[in-house]
Each structure stands twice: as structure tokens, then as C-alpha cells.
Amino acid sequence: MNIEQLIRPDLIGMKAYSSARDEFEGTASVFLDANENPNDNGVNRYPDPLQKSLKAKLATLKETNPENLFLGNGSDECIDLLFRLFCSPGIDTVAAMSPSYGMYSVSARINNVELKEILLNEDFTFSTDRFIEESKGSKLLFLCSPNNPTAFSIPRKEITRIVENFSGIVVLDEAYIDFAKEPGLLGELEKYPNLVICQTLSKAFGLAGIRLGLLFGSKEIISWLNKIKPPYNVNQLTQQFALDYLNNWEKIQSETAEIISERKVLEIALEKYSFVEEVFPSDANFILVRVNDANKLYQYLINRGIVVRNRSTQPLCQNTLRLTVGTAKENQLVLEALNQYQI
Ligand code: PMP
Numbered sequence: 001m002n003i004e005q006l007i008r009p010d011l012i013g014m015k016a017y018s019s020a021r022d023e024f025e026g027t028a029s030v031f032l033d034a035n036e037n038p039n040d041n042g043v044n045r046y047p048d049p050l051q052k053s054l055k056a057k058l059a060t061l062k063e064t065n066p067e068n069l070f071l072g073n074g075s076d077e078c079i080d081l082l083f084r085l086f087c088s089p090g091i092d093t094v095a096a097m098s099p100s101y102g103m104y105s106v107s108a109r110i111n112n113v114e115l116k117e118i119l120l121n122e123d124f125t126f127s128t129d130r131f132i133e134e135s136k137g138s139k140l141l142f143l144c145s146p147n148n149p150t151a152f153s154i155p156r157k158e159i160t161r162i163v164e165n166f167s168g169i170v171v172l173d174e175a176y177i178d179f180a181k182e183p184g185l186l187g188e189l190e191k192y193p194n195l196v197i198c199q200t201l202s203k204a205f206g207l208a209g210i211r212l213g214l215l216f217g218s219k220e221i222i223s224w225l226n227k228i229k230p231p232y233n234v235n236q237l238t239q240q241f242a243l244d245y246l247n248n249w250e251k252i253q254s255e256t257a258e259i260i261s262e263r264k265v266l267e268i269a270l271e272k273y274s275f276v277e278e279v280f281p282s283d284a285n286f287i288l289v290r291v292n293d294a295n296k297l298y299q300y301l302i303n304r305g306i307v308v309r310n311r312s313t314q315p316l317c318q319n320t321l322r323l324t325v326g327t328a329k330e331n332q333l334v335l336e337a338l339n340q341y342q343i
Contacts (some may be wrong), residue, residue: 001193003220006139006168008088016227021049047236050226052238058214058245058299062186062199068216070121070225071234075175075200075213076103079142080189081225082171082215083111086139095135096142097126099149099314101173105144112138115141119315124150124280127160132165141166144173146180149322151282160185161190165311169221172197176284178204178256179263194216203285207245212239259285263325269335275343277319286324294319297341304337 004012020034037044055066062069072078087094089112096104098117108115118134120126121137123149135141143162145154161169174197177184186197196217202208212234215225246252263282270279270289275297278290288311291297298310309322325331 003218003224007224008084008086010088010215011224011228014227017231019046019231021046021300021312022231041274043236045236047234047239049231051239054234054243057243059194061249062214062216064186064216066188067219069130070215070217070222070229072229073238074202074211075173075198075215076107076234077211077229078102078213078215079129079171081106081171082140082169083107083113085221085224085228086115086169086332087111089113092139093137094140095138096140097144097145097147098146099133099311099317100121100142101148101175103288104119119334120147120150122316124152124316126152126154126158130140130159131162134316135162135166136204139168140171141168142171142173144175145184146176146283148172148176148284149286149288149309149314149317149320151176151280151284151286151288152165153182153283156182156185158186160192163195166194168194170195170292174198175200175203175223179260179285180283189216189218193220196221201242204259205245205252207242208239208254212238212242218328258328259325262328262331264333266323266325266335270338271339273341275341281327286322288317288320288322290318290320292319292343294321298312298319300341301337302335306334306337308334 024033034046036046051071055069055071059066059069061091069216093114093116095118098119105115116138133136143154145158145159146152150234159172171277172185172195176185177199180259189195189197196215199214201212267279270276276289276294277292280288294310294312298308301308311320
């Protein structure tokens with residue numbers, strides 16, 4: 001597969017911005033090359049534009065190579081940069097499963113790229129042949145597994161069948177993969193030059209506030225993303241905080257296990273309410289439920305000081321609420337409120 005043929009033609013041959021830190025790395029006693037304020041306050045210097053220490057640590061943790069890893073200001077920046085790299089505004093189209101994460105269509109709109117939404121089946125399962133057919137001719141295809149808001153995973157062999165049959169880039173969003181029963185596709189990345197995988201530290205890692213998104217792909221795609229990204233897209237505070245926090249690997253893993261076990265508690269409890277029509281099985285850190293009157297229940301919970309997400313306006317999601325799994329105490333508060341709900 002020739003990746004260069006998929007890149008926006010007007011970007012070919014483009015010279016990346018060269019920052020002071022790109023042009024000189026290493027030790028010196030006096031740095032007068034970047035028009036920084038010389039007074040040391042811990043953050044007066046520009047950060048490493050390629051986040052080398054942090055990438056080395058993340059690559060070890062994820063059992064991959066730093067050259068296959070791109071870091072963004074959240075996955076949202078990675079998604080936007082993929083549009084900018086591969087799609088000519090007003091010309092190219094992309095495809096995405098639907099219902100799914102809202103930023104695919106927002107990013108498409110901002111970049112003036114037409115988005116074709118391919119509906120899941122009514123029961124939120126995935127029809128691979130239909131996806132292969134309907135995504136033909138698109139530059140990018142967004143798949144989200146486990147999917148937001150349905151919390152379903154797409155079977156691995158269905159994902160790879162799509163990747164093998166798609167002539168553009170498949171963007172597999174694995175934001176919730178740490179909560180899933182099956183591992184993701186990172187271990188198979190090398191086999192598929194047209195696959196990129198997005199992950200994030202915002203969910204299982206508990207670091208939504210520092211904004212750090214991970215994109216895994218071929219060295220070629222990663223070096224293109226490095227060319228077009230804003231020079232210092234991951235700030236110093238984020239890089240340092242993540243580096244320190246990743247030493248708490250056991251804490252991160254035990255929190256994930258706790259969330260998965262709390263998810264089970266909630267799933268079982270939710271099944272019992274007469275106003276709950278369906279609890280969709282979850283591979284993520286949230287549960288989608290279909291209820292008899294989502295607007296009424298949503299407002300009732302708000303009045304009790306509990307905010308969930310009403311997903312009823314999403315395709316195929318009539319009368320659904322999405323509940324993030326909270327702490328054991330928070331989940332008990334939700335269940336106590338639901339116990340007192342009058343239909
Ligand atoms: N992908 C999915 C599927 C999401 O649900 C979200 C956030 N809700 C994101 C990506 C955004 O991740 P980040 O915080 O890294 O921008």
C-alpha cells in the first residue's frame with residue numbers, strides 16, 4: 001500500500017516548521033536560541049517537541065516502538081490532525097460508524113470534509129460486509145471499539161477484515177480498550193500499514209485533565225503527523241506529569257479492575273428496575289441503558305444532583321441514558337436515587 005498516495009497532494013514536499021529545539025538538542029551552559037525568558041521558574045523553556053522521554057516510557061508500557069507513537073493534546077487533536085493530513089477540504093469524504101463518538105463528525109465539519117455515517121444494526125452489532133461496501137471510496141474510516149455510546153466491542157477479526165478490504169486509512173479508536181475483555185489490535189499494527197490506533201490517558205489512566213492522546217501507526221504515518229503538528233502540542237506540565245504518574249502502574253491497573261467490578265454491580269442492579277427496558281452489555285467504563293422515558297429520568301437524576309448523559313437524540317439510541325461507572329460510593333448514590341424513582 002502506498003501511503004503517500006493517500007496524503008493530501010498539496011502537502012507532499014512540504015517543509016516542517018523547524019523550532020530552536022529541533023535545531024539544537026543537547027547540553028549547553030547558555031541557551032539563547034529560542035527567545036525564552038532566561039529566568040528559571042521550571043517552565044520558562046519550550047518543551048521537547050517530540051516528547052522523547054515520555055514516548056520511550058509509553059512505548060515500553062505498550063510494548064511498541066517510540067517511532068510508531070504520536071502524542072497529541074488529547075485524542076481529539078490526533079483525530080483532527082488525521083483529517084488535515086489525509087483529506088483535501090471540499091473534495092475527500094470519510095466514513096464513520098454511527099452512533100459513535102461525536103468528534104468524528106465535528107472534526108469533519110471543521111475541516112470541510114463530508115462524513116458518511118454508516119449505521120450499526122438495530123441491536124448495535126456490526127455488519128462487516130455492509131461496512132466494507134458503504135465505506136468504499138472514503139479516505140478515512142473511523143471505527144470505535146469499545147464504542148461510545150453503545151459500549152460494544154467490534155470482534156477483532158471483523159476489524160482486520162475491514163482493514164484488509166479498505167483502500168484508505170482505518171482509524172481504530174480504542175479509548176476504552178483497557179476496560180474490554182479482549183485485548184486491542186496494537187500487537188497486530190505491523191501487519192496493517194493502513195491502520196492507525198488511537199488511545200488516550202483520559203479514561204483508564206485517570207488523566208483526562210492533562211490532555212494526552214496516543215496514536216499508533218506506521219513510522220511513515222507518524223513522521224507525517226510530526227511534520228504537520230503544531231510544534232509544541234504537548235506542553236511541559238503534561239509531559240512531566242505523565243512521566244511521573246506512569247510510575248504508578250499498579251495503581252492504574254487496580255483502579256481499572258475496580259471500575260470493571262463496579263460496572264458489574266451496576267449492570268446487575270440496573271436490570272431489576274421496571275423502568276429499565278434494556279441494559280446493554282458493556283466493554284467500557286460506562287453503561288448504556290434503554291428506559292421507558294429517558295428525558296424524565298434524566299431530569300429526575302439532575303434534581304437529585306446526579307448527572308448522566310442523555311443519548312436519546314443519537315441514531316438508534318431512542319430513550320437511552322449513558323451512565324459512567326463512578327466510585328463505589330457514587331454508584332450507590334445512583335442506585336439509591338433509582339430506588340426512589342416513581343414511574
Ligand atoms: N475517543 C472516544 C471514543 C471518546 O469517547 C473520547 C472522549 N469521550 C475521546 C476519544 C477523547 O479522548 P481525549 O480525552 O484523549 O481527547
